[in-house]
């Protein structure tokens with residue numbers, strides 16, 4: 001039976017953290033078993049904010065290195081960088097002809113961005129969903145792994161596809177959402193989603209010492225001022241992180257916290273120990289891959305070649321349908 005084709009893209013955020021791994025990468029790795037997967041670092045999307053553009057190259061390299069170390073396999077999946085297949089920008093232009101402006105101006109994330117960067121409300125921000133649609137349909141992907149919050153974006157992509165197919169005839173597959181319950185990993189500030197932009201992350205590639213030191217800075221139960229105060233694990237993010245890395249001991253840790261038999265320092269040490277144990281194979285693989293001179297670049301170049309072959313076919317079909325000479 002023919003496998004479905006998955007597409008997913010992620011912005012080049014550099015070294016990946018445990019939130020990226022638990023929320024997306026581990027799912028990417030699993031999907032490779034049952035789908036033809038195309039995973040893309042969407043560097044053009046990153047330009048909509050024009051922040052830290054001088055870091056794009058290094059961030060792209062670090063991210064791909066982490067993906068490979070985490071188990072994304074170039075023999076099974078196409079791994080590439082968005083801008084290396086320029087056909088996506090051509091398709092973006094063509095799809096923009098069938099996308100009513102009203103649809104784009106209503107997108108909630110566009111409105112948020114306008115508030116966040118009123119000094120830079122560029123066309124790229126408005127056209128972002130069209131570029132995202134192009135990313136998916138250029139490779140004729142039928143499945144897109146998404147969290148519930150991303151469903152409206154995918155629905156818009158499906159609407160664009162329907163409109164194109166209605167005007168020019170059946171061309172694109174309507175991509176389906178593959179809903180995944182990504183756990184939302186809260187950062188070391190204990191409040192916001194783990195993210196490099198909040199500087200509250202634990203990087204997968206950090207050394208064991210760096211990891212332990214970072215965990216020691218984490219916020220815990222604010223009501224627990226002294227070692228002998230009983231704690232409330234249900235409000236503590238360290239406790240939640242234990243859930244990912246020390247799950248079997250959760251009831252015991254919870255009980256010891258509530259009865260003040262364990263202090264936060266000890267509790268954090270235990271988490272650091274387990275996290276470092278869990279990440280050791282990743283770190284070893286990462287070091288091995290990093291030593292292979294030019295390997296990451298080869299993977300990226302090969303991914304671009306394979307993605308471009310698919311892209312050219314689609315674009316030819318689209319231009320024919322649209323009547324371009």
Ligand code: SF4
Pocket residue numbers: 220221224231232233236237238239257258262263264265267268
């Ligand atoms: Fe959090 Fe652990 Fe401290 Fe309890 S003992 S408040 S779970 S860090």
